[in-house]
Amino acid sequence: MSDQPKAFLKTKREKPARRRFLAGAAAAAAGAATLGFPAIVKAQGPISMRWQSTWPAKDIFHEYALDYAKKVNDMTGGDLKIEVLPAGAVVPAFGLLDAVTKGTLDGGHGVLVYHYGKQNALALWGSGPAYGMDANMLLAWHKYGGGRELLTKLYNSIGANVVSFPYGPMPTQPLGWFKKPVTKTEDFKGLKYRTVGISIDVFTGLGAAVNALPGGEIVPAMDRGLLDAAEFNNATSDRILGFPDVSKVCMLQSYHQNAEQFEIMFNKAKYDALPEKIKNIIYYAVEASSADMSWKAVDRYSKDYEEMQTKQGVKFYKTPDAVLQTQLNVYDAAVAKKIPDNPLFKEILDSQKAFAARAVKWDLDTNVSRRMAYNHYFGKPAQAPAKKG
Numbered sequence: 001m002s003d004q005p006k007a008f009l010k011t012k013r014e015k016p017a018r019r020r021f022l023a024g025a026a027a028a029a030a031g032a033a034t035l036g037f038p039a040i041v042k043a044q045g046p047i048s049m050r051w052q053s054t055w056p057a058k059d060i061f062h063e064y065a066l067d068y069a070k071k072v073n074d075m076t077g078g079d080l081k082i083e084v085l086p087a088g089a090v091v092p093a094f095g096l097l098d099a100v101t102k103g104t105l106d107g108g109h110g111v112l113v114y115h116y117g118k119q120n121a122l123a124l125w126g127s128g129p130a131y132g133m134d135a136n137m138l139l140a141w142h143k144y145g146g147g148r149e150l151l152t153k154l155y156n157s158i159g160a161n162v163v164s165f166p167y168g169p170m171p172t173q174p175l176g177w178f179k180k181p182v183t184k185t186e187d188f189k190g191l192k193y194r195t196v197g198i199s200i201d202v203f204t205g206l207g208a209a210v211n212a213l214p215g216g217e218i219v220p221a222m223d224r225g226l227l228d229a230a231e232f233n234n235a236t237s238d239r240i241l242g243f244p245d246v247s248k249v250c251m252l253q254s255y256h257q258n259a260e261q262f263e264i265m266f267n268k269a270k271y272d273a274l275p276e277k278i279k280n281i282i283y284y285a286v287e288a289s290s291a292d293m294s295w296k297a298v299d300r301y302s303k304d305y306e307e308m309q310t311k312q313g314v315k316f317y318k319t320p321d322a323v324l325q326t327q328l329n330v331y332d333a334a335v336a337k338k339i340p341d342n343p344l345f346k347e348i349l350d351s352q353k354a355f356a357a358r359a360v361k362w363d364l365d366t367n368v369s370r371r372m373a374y375n376h377y378f379g380k381p382a383q384a385p386a387k388k389g
Contacts, residue, residue, distance in 0.1 A: 046078050046079055046080065046081050047079065047080045047081070047274070047278070048081050048083070049080065049081070049082045049083070049106035049107055049266075049270065050083050050085070050090075050105060050106050051065070051069065051082055051083065051084045051085065051105060051106060051107045051108050051109065052084070052085045052086070052087065052089055052090050052091065052096060052099070052105050052108050052109075053065040053084055053085070053086055053087060053108060053109040053110065054087050054093035054094075054096050054108070054109065054110035054111070054114055054214065054215075055086060055087050055093070055109075055110075055215060055216075056086055056087055056215060056216040056241070057086035058240055058241075059215060059216075059237050059240055059241065060234075060236045060237055060240065060300060061109075061215070061233075061237060061262075062084070062086050062087075062109075064109070064168060064262065064289070064293050064296075065084045065109035066084055067289060067292060067293070067296075068082075068109065068264060068285060068286070068289040069082040069083070069084045071285045071288055071289055071292075072281060072282060072285045075281045075285060076278055076281055079275075079278060080274070080278050080281075080282075082106075082107070084109065087214060087215075087216060088216075090104065090105055091104065091105070092214070093110070093114065093214035093215070093216070094114055094117070094214060096108045096110050096114065096115075096265070097114075097115045097118060097160060097162065097265070100161075100162050100265050100266070100267050101159070101160050101161045101162055101267070102161075103161075103267050103269065103270070105267070106266065106267050106270045107264070107265055107266040107267060107270070107271075108264075108265050109262065109263070109264055109265070110262070110263055110265070111126060111260060111261070111262055111263055112125040112126060112151075112164075112166065112263050113125070113126050113127045113196050113197035113198075113257075113260065114196065114214075115160075116196065116197045116198070116200075118158050118160070119154060119157065119158050119342075119344075120197075120198065120338055120342065120345065121154055121338075121342060121344050121345040121348055122154060123196075123197035123198045123199075124198075124345070124348050124349065124352065125138070125142070125147075125151070125166055125260075125261065125263075126138070126170075126197070126257060126259060126260030126261060127196070127197030127198040127199050127256070127257055127260070128197075128198050128199075128202075128255070128256070128257070128258065128259075128331055128335070129255040129258045129259075129327075129328060129331060130258055130259035130352060130356065131352055131353050131356035131357070131360065132356055132360040133258075133259050133352070133355075133356045133359060133360055134169070134172070134258070134259050135169030135170050135171070135258075135259040135260055135261050136169040136294075137259065137355075137356070137359050137360065137363070138169070138259040138261065138352075139166060139167070139169055139261055139290070140355075140359065141351070141352055141355040141356070141359070142166050145351065145352075145354075145355035146351045146355075147166075147348075147351065147352075150344070150347065150348050150351060151164055151166070152164075153344065154344055154348070157344060161267060161268045161269065162265050162266065162267065162268055163265070163266045163267075163268050163271045163272075164263055164264070164265050165263065165264040165265070165282075165283070165286045166261050166262070166263050166264075167261060167262055167263075167264060167286045167287070167289060167290035167293070168261050168262040168289065168290050168293040168294065169259075169261050169290070169293075169294055170233065170234065170257075170259075170260045170261060170262075170297070171234060171297065171301065172253060172254065172257075172258050172259075173231060173232075173233050173234065173254060173256070173257040173258075173260065174231055174234075174238075174250055174251060174252050174253070174254060175231060175251035175252070175253065175254040175256070175319045175323075176193070176194075176195075176229050176230055176231030176232075176250070176251060176254075177222070177229060177230055177231070177238070177243045177246070177247040177249065177250050177251075178228070178229040178247060178249045178250075178251060179228060179229070179247065179249065180249060181249055181251065181315075181317045182251050182317075182319065182320070182323060183320060184320065184322065184323065185206060185207075185322065185323050185326045186207070188203065188206040188207045188208045189207035189208075190207065190208075190209065191207070191208045191209065191228045191229055192208070192209050192211065192226065192227050192228040192229070193208040193209065193210055193211070193227065193228065193229045193230060193231075194210070194211050194212070194213050194218050194221070194227050194229075194230035194231065194232075195210060195212065195230075195231055195256060196212045197257075198331070198334060198335065199231075199256040199257060200212060201330075201331075201334035202256050202327060202330050202331050202334055203256070205330035205333065205334060206326065206327070206330060208229075211226070211227065213227075213230075215232055215233075215237070215241060216241070218230045218232055218241065218243075219241050219242040219243060219245070219246055222243075222246040222247065223245075223246050229247075230243075231254070231256070231257075233257075233260075234297070234301050235301045235302075235304040235305040235308065236297075236300045236301050236303075236304040238250070238304075239304045239307075239308055239312075244308055244312040244313075244314050248312075248313055248314050248315060249314075249315055249317065250308075250314055250315070250316050250317070251316075251317050251318075251319045252316050252317065252318055252319065253318055253319045253324065254319055254324070254327065255324055255327045255328055255331065256327060256331075261290075262293070264286055264289075266282075335349065
């Protein structure tokens, strides 16, 4: 008598019968398929994507990236799970486009102007005066005025294997943080200054020595004296990144980045393989996130703007009109130099200009000035000092 447990012997004796049963079941399934009965397919698990933003983990911009991922993860019921890492986790901030194109990352969150070195026309989605359009108008041009098709054409021209969704209109960005107020254009002569995109050409034209750095590197560079002045984006980001610790003077209003927005980017092969239902969720989550981001910005930026003045001793000044006008003149000269060697640059500019000619006119003619109402209810606000240059 064998010393194996009875259960083992029973299993051993039953194997031929089980094999016959399984073989019969397989044959029945094949027959059912032949007769047109639906095959039973094992459900696939959730699709996972690894993303990176171009922002430090503490910045509100990274929070916006997490907000978008959460909306998609929630709306897909977990069928798609996007994980968002901060800048530098996989690649440097300016390396996002290459990483997503190659599939090193499945997607990412940043701004188009960060790809300026690949094709300078990409900076036209946010770097410059945009013919007077604000960021929401620029997004309107992108969706309804031909911008989306031009961006696809632009990415194809440089072999970028991505699907791009611009979203999230940003308020006009400050001229930047300085050691003392800017009163005239000549104050930029020899200034070591940080900016990105076509703004590099603009501030170089104003006489500054420009250095393009990602957000997380700006304040340390100012602290070490490698920069005299810098711009990043908004009251909340600037405060979180530590600008008030290295400067107490911020100049508001500028045309160098009058109308910028964010970019959500997917690796094209990864995106194309998604079910249509998930693609639709991604598309509408972009629009939902765009609205939510703009509302959150109003709340958070205004709080930090107030607290930097009341708690950190920051002085805000309006950029003099003479400097603003010079920016426009220098910008026009800078883009004129790029047009002859870059037909797509001109095509995009022409498209934006045609859209802006009617959209900005409509906006200026239609919307009443908010300053009168503000002054009526809160009293005339103190004017930010702006010495004539």
